[in-house]
Amino acid sequence: MAQGSLIGQSLPRVEDDRLLDGAGCYIDDVALPGMMHMAILRSSDAHGRITALDCSAARLVPGVIDVFTAEDWPQDMPVIPMRLIPLESSVPFLQRPLAQGKVRYVGEPVAVVVARDRRTAEDALEFLELEIEALPPVVTRDQALAATGDALMVPEVGTNISAQYQIGRGDIEDAFARADVTLKKTFQSHRHTAVPLETRGTIAVFDIAAGKLTIHGASKVTFFNRAELAKAFNLRNDQVDLITSDIGGGFGVRGELYPEYYLAAEASRRTGRPVKWIEDRREHFAATNHSRDVDCELEIAALKDGTILGMRGQVRADMGAYIRTNGNVVPAKAGQFLPGPYRVPAFACEVLALVTNKTPVGTYRGPGRIEANFFRERMLDCLADELGMDPAALRMKNLLGAAEMPFDTGDLLPNAQKVVFDSGDYPATFRKLLDECDWDAPAQVHSDGRLHAMGLACFNESSGGGLYENARISVAASGQITVSTGSSSMGQGVETAIRQICADALSMAPERITVALSSTTLLSDGVGSFHSRSTVMAGSAVGQAAAELLDQARGEAGRRLNAAPAELDYSDGVFRVMGQSDRSIRLSDLSAMLSDQGGLDVESRYEQAPLGFSFGAHAAHVAIDPGTGDIEVLDYWVVEDVGRVLNPALVEGQTIGGVVQGLGDALYGELVYDDMGQLLTASFADYLLPTSTEVPDIRAVATGDYPSPHNPYGFKGAGEGGIVAVAAAVGNAIARAIGPAGDAICQTPFHPEKILTLLHAAKKGKQ
């Protein structure tokens, strides 16, 4: 089997047999001897001073072995740091594991009960006597900006603005001065979040005698979390292990360094017992990172022929009560991706992050991109209407072409990191989408009494990143190969991807490769799974480690076979002296011979090159019921150039899953707060998710026409392209379906009642 022959094959997902047979091992399947259970008292007030917290009655509940609060923390409580886009101005708003003196959102951890079982722990929560003196709740961006005195999250800071900066390129004043047409609109992307089937969970085992802390149920960024937990509990990195398990969906919200990891570790330290915590669904809605919740005032300047001259605006993100590990990713990416895959010679944007009395915001699949794509793509359809242009023609005119690559985007990030689009021919890929969905065909007349229309949206999308990734490959004497990476499984199929790349690089049958991901015991270092980076970064690291391993093995084989390394052929795990097939040695034998040096076992670090940018486009066909406003998405198309395609089936699955998730977010799921900062959507009765019957026919096409020049395989990310333009394409389709009334489609989610109200208002206007 030649190297390279497995790249591009739709190998079946290696994880599926295990997961579908019920043989997966999720965190709640893990039980340790002597294990106790933790339940968390969470604030039911959005903002207030803790005036009393009496734990004495809870301590007396039979079966309870410990109760603790912020007061009981042995030293200063650790501060949970920012991992991504950390800005100095955000530092005062970082969270600690337990509320200290004040509560700032409904769901904030206040106290912990440890008991022999979960039920007892939950029963005991009701015996904790917490008194809170209410402070004015801040629940909107405008309230955050206006806040003074008691409405300030941290009064010493004097403002609820946690970050504020300008980005841009070109001469914006000149662009607007030269424009034939300018349009100004305000858009909003609503607060929602990922809803993985499996909620979060962990088991902490603090073995004080051995000086060892083990955290089970880790994922996403295990090495960063290890280092921070080590710091928090005065341990060295090598005294802390983070162990991953199967995971029922990650989508960006799982595996971040949340307060609960610290609480479980502290509970175990205090009690000397393993302590398990499994989040329930109501907790999930209030305690796991929320996301989006960004608004944008946007203005566009164009010539009569549709040439975009410039865009300017302001992006305001509601960050919730604290800045968590994802730092300023959401607002920063919403700003950075506003100009999108278009030329936009002049661009100016102010980015604002605001803290409010709501659950903190973090990254969820396509952070900032969903928002930016919705704002910009709706604006482009409004501009097309204004100019009387076909929305496809307007986009085609402004998309960046192959001759413009690489394209320097200018200073669009607060940390001055340079961003350059690496490769692609955006109009050519967009053309493929238009052909797929038959955009140019005469509009069909539908006779079902509904209003039908199609909508379009384009995007581009960064991938990779995260500085570096490690991979380790070891060869057992049995011939079995084990490969590990710092990237972890979030259910996205990375085990299959890693196995495929490793098998290809070692020119071996995939069945001989075992994949073990991301536990900190498996590698010396690593980064993790986010930003569509696992195939790009971990995949490249595996290729690099395999090459190093073969290099080392080749030298050793030459010595053993008495031949120069260059005289050796390698394939299928065997080195042969060229032209002499009887003079050969297997990798497994070499590994056995080297057993005193640990066998063949290579760990390699792949350093990040510039990011790769995929480009894609979505089209949606919707039908609106004019009597009820009900929205049905009938057909959906995605074409995305993801660079070189490793596994077409995996990419298609990622894209279709992303579209479904995006439809749920655009049409159903919304985290709603009332004026007092109470979360009104804390169950599936109110937070609606799409089921199979809401899913339209989805055609996902991945092209591999424009490989990234920045990694050895030419990969670009494929994890987010399915979701990032759904709100935009569906919003545009709805707007076109309802005619002039559609101009007001500026906010997600799209609810039937809103659509009906717009239709009625338009009718009245006409009369």
Next chain:
Amino acid sequence: MYAFDFVKAASVEEAVSALASGEAQALGGGQTLIPTLKARLADPGTLISLAHIDSLKFVRAGDGMVEIGGGTTHATVAAETAQTYPGLADLAGRIGDPSVRNRGTIGGSLANNDPSACYPAAALGSGATIVTNSREIAADDFFEGMFATSLEEGEIVTAVKFPIPEKSHYEKMAQPASRFPLVAVFVAKFADGVRVAVTGASNDGVFRWAEAEKALSADFSVAAVQELKHSDDDMIADLHGTAAYRAHLIGVMTRRAVAQMV
């Protein structure tokens, strides 16, 4: 969930006697009660399961009536009334999802009287009779507002008798995912008049729309209800729709139901 004792009743008599002890709660298919317990919103000392009482599980047709045992699941009703009372079968077959339809029971749904449940519309719209362990109650006297019925403490719905109309149709604007009606209307045309029952809309639970009944009894056509508008007084207003939207949907659903029947 709080701790509770669990009694598996083998007969209606056993269930009734177990329910007589304080803080006991009857459990049908559990499609409402179990989530309520899991959210710690109810704390019954004892749950009396009716799921194993065979005498509560039957569907019988005859004399222009369909009689359904209180412990019959929605899936069974959907399957077994398809020939005799297709409007009812269609309603039952669109409640929730397959797991709800295979656990939830008609007696449990009626006794709970969720203001957004489907069955109350069928019972009220058909002029059904609710049979309990001690008496028979006309549907018109049974529903007493959101989550309230004329059932006494410890009284169990053992059967429901549905008069079969000439024609009927249930038109539902369903919530995505839960399939609860945002608003749904059950229209039944009998020889002596038309009944129109509305669910999902009112803070008072299921109700009959008298104006529509009168108009349709005089002239069973879409035109007869074309201009009818329901007031939005006391309509449910929540995350999923305002009172005005629900009032509007009552008209739309009624017209669509009639359009299916003429």
